[in-house]
Amino acid sequence: MSTASLAFSGAGPIAAATRQRVLDAAAALDYSGPNPLGRQLRRGRSGIVGVVVGDSLRRSFRDPVSIQVLDGLVSTLGPLDLGVLLIPGSSDPSGPAVDPLLETAAMDVAVIMWGGTADDPMLGALRRRGTPTVLVEGQHAPDVASVGIDDRGGMRQATEHLLALGHTRIASVTLPFDRCRGEGLVPPDQMDHLDWEITRRRLAGVTDAGVTPVAIWETPASLVEHGRTAGTALLSSPDRPTAVACQSDLLASGVVLAARELGLRVPEDVSVSGFDGLDLPWLAPDVLTTVVQPLAEKGAAVGHAVEDFLSGAGPSTRELPVTLRIGTTTGPAPDLS
Amino acid sequence: MSTASLAFSGAGPIAAATRQRVLDAAAALDYSGPNPLGRQLRRGRSGIVGVVVGDSLRRSFRDPVSIQVLDGLVSTLGPLDLGVLLIPGSSDPSGPAVDPLLETAAMDVAVIMWGGTADDPMLGALRRRGTPTVLVEGQHAPDVASVGIDDRGGMRQATEHLLALGHTRIASVTLPFDRCRGEGLVPPDQMDHLDWEITRRRLAGVTDAGVTPVAIWETPASLVEHGRTAGTALLSSPDRPTAVACQSDLLASGVVLAARELGLRVPEDVSVSGFDGLDLPWLAPDVLTTVVQPLAEKGAAVGHAVEDFLSGAGPSTRELPVTLRIGTTTGPAPDLS
DNA sequence: CGCGTCCCTCAAATCGATTCGATATCAGTG
DNA sequence: CACTGATATCGAATCGATTTGAGGGACGCG
Structure with a gap:
């Protein structure tokens, strides 16, 4: 034998x-x-990394950002002989708080993309099981590794770019505030229960630039159609903003489409900026002004955090830089007189 | 104990x-x-379904079709306490023919989305390991379960729709012919090494309707940008086709964009049809004429095929129906006189 | 011929849970 | 008090590989 x-x-x-x-x-x-099962039992390792992709598979998968990060992660994990197990996030509030896979599946490390709040039940379950955890874009906790980008600084740069172009009436279209995923204008008193870390940070970036948005519109997900809804609502009023800083590229492209449908020229009548740095072939020949984040590298960073855990090191923290890419969707503020 | x-x-x-x-x-x-490892060893089951998503993760993930099928699959597998392990397909020809995960990972059943040719090395590896296999959109083999749709009939319906509108000069924009993934006009003598089953079937549907395309353009992947390249090439010539039947919605939307850029009106100057039935928010207010396939149901069908295997049944075969959805991108053939 | 190196064989322990068949417990009856 | 079920608990074998250590040939070298 x-x-x-x-x-x-x-x-x-x-x-x-x-x-x-x-x-x-x-x-x-x-x-x-x-037989892999025997081998795994003996080795004490399954060779599997559980990845929670978001709160709903369908929604996350329609999001090119998650996809590209996932791709970078898989590419990094492959050479280490690690596989990725897909774990659906908690989709509906009526069901169990965490997917049974998270409780029972064999995995050496867990990754939570789009990390939620600090009291996320998923974190609790993983802690209970003693599974090392990597949190992407979440609130930092002492016993989990985190990977993130400079959301705040990036958004600040984008906003300062708009300021430099002379814009004063700047609106913001944001990602969801919490798991309720509301849609519509956010009244000022709701600003405090802003559970979602990423939304909070990107909004803070706007404030850092010294701007108080004339309107804040929350969307239920980063999708073109929600951007269009937001754009239609924000740009229809007579005292419309001259610039819209969006928290994602898909939202921004929805706003651009809405502007065009309303007969507004981009960027002459309204400037639009995004966040992520996606390829948006259907926006051609326009190129979105946006904050580019290194998506594949982000996935690789997650992979390295996983590697750290498996080699016995403790939780690590990584923050990746972002860069402002100036496209054709932002321009000088129109003369409002 | x-x-x-x-x-x-x-x-x-x-x-x-x-x-x-x-x-x-x-x-x-x-x-x-x-400990799940001990349980799995004892039970003789890992509770894991290995899914090969395509020949490159990034490419497959940018394809909403795979994503939606995957989502349907995961939703069906969840209640059965089965998890999905992501397995990258063989991306570059220089590396190993199949991903090591396919050879070594613990899985009860394997699923190959976008099944390739009959002599696919992945099928060989799985057969060697004795892993039951479900093939999606592939060539049927006796020992594997298959799930597919009526590609041929659907394409025939779409083509007959164009014929009924009076079109005679019909071009076709196709998915890749083989793993070489060429791009450009396909000379008639190349038609015989058409390895990719899905491309073959959809092309056969056009022929079934009694149409010989005036031009066949192969694309390297189902992406908007490749559709645009194809559209630009096909519609620039003076004896351009009056209708373009595309093998996917993303390709079709690229063709529509190309037509618009060339100053052609859709559908007055050129009609475009797709295949898949995706939501294409950026094409609004146009609605693509397309062959709608039930994507989530397809994923569910894969899940049921997996279930069959695990309950001891042999390989099963499922074919799902498609329906023609007539949108605003097809219309009467222009008067060419 | 003796000695040291390799390579192979064999036996046994270990990883951690499941599961069958056997035993222990206990309440209720004649 | 002994007996019968029913129910709860326990013991031991089992899944399949890895790993360690002891021991046995074979071979080359001095």
Whole structure:
């Protein structure tokens, strides 16, 4: 048995002839190589990284941002012989707070994309199981590794760019505030229960630039159609903003489409900025002004955080830089006289 | 030990008091529930379904079709306590033919989205391991389960719709022919090495309607930008087609964008049809004429095929129907005189 | 011929849970 | 008090691989 084990794993001295003999015998006996389950049990490792992609698979998958990060992650994990197990987030509030997979599936490390709040039940479940956890874009906690970008600084840059162009009436279209996912104008008194870290940080970036948005519109998800709804609402009124700073590219492209439908020229009548740095082929020939975040690198950073855990190191923290890309959707503020 | 097992799994008679005693002891000892690895080994099942999403994760993930099918699959698998392990397809030809995960990962069933050719090395590897396999949109083989749609009939319907509108000069924009993924006009002599089953079937649907395309343009992937390239090339010539039947919605929307950029009106100057039935918010207010396939149901069908295997049944075959949705991108053929 | 190196064989322990069959407990009866 | 069920608990085997250590050939070298 031990020789056969060596023949398959190659971990130890074995003569080529013996190895071949073992392989031949295996073929004759219809033995198709070591059973991964036995190996995993013995090793004490499953070779699996559980990834919670968002609160609903469908929604997350329609989001190119998650997808590209996931792609970077998978590319980094592959060479380490690690696989990615997809775990749906808690989709409906009536069901269980966390997916049963999170409680029972075998995994060496868990990754939560779009990390929620600090008291997220998923974090609790993972802590209980003792599973090392990497949190992406979440609130930092001492026992989890985090990966994030400079949301706040990026949004500040974008806003300062609008200021430099002379805009004073700037509106903001945001990602969801919390798991309720409201849609519409946010009254000032609702600003305090802003649970979602990423939304909070990007909004803080606007404030950092010294701007108080003339209107804040919350969307239930980062989708073109929600951007269009927001754009239509914000740009229809006579005292419309001259610039709209959006918290995602999909939202921004929805706002651009809405502006065009209302007969407004972009950027002559209204400037629009985004966040993420996606390719938006259908916006052509326009190029969105946006804050570019390194999505594949973000995935790779998550992969390295996972690697750290597996090599016995403690939780690590990584923050990636962003850059402002100036496109054709922002321009000088129109003369309002 | 056995009592503890019963206390956690609940599969057997156990007094509530004893159960509580076990749970308390577990808490005191920092035992966080049964180790999935041991359970899996004993049960002989990993509870994992390996899914090969396409030949490159990034590419597949940008394809809303795969995503929606995957979503339907995950939704069906969740209640069965099965998880989805993501397996990258063979991305570059220089590397190994199949991903190591396919050879070594623990999985009860494998799913290949976008099944390739009959001699696909992945099928060989899975057969060798004895892993039951579900093939989506592939060539049927006796020992694998298949899930597909009526590609051929759907494309025939779309083409007949164009014929009924009086079109005679019909071009076709296709998905890749093989793993080489060429781009450009396909000379007639290349038609025979058309390895990719789905492309073949959809092209056959056009022929079934009695149409010989005036031009066939192969794209390297189902993406808007490749559709735009195709559209620009096909519609620039003076003897341009009056209708373009595309093999996917993303390609079709690229063709529509190209037509608009060339100053052609859709559908007055050129009609465009797609395939898939996606939501394309950026095409608004236009609605693409397309063949709608039930994507979530397709994912569910894959889930049921998996279920069949796990309940001991043999490979099953499922074909789902499609419907033609007539939108605003097709209209009567222009008067060419 | 003796000695040291390799490589192989064999036996046994271990990873952690499940599950069958056997035993222990206990209430209720004749 | 002994007996019968019913129910709860326990013991031991099992899933399949890895790994360690002891021991045995084979081979080359001095």
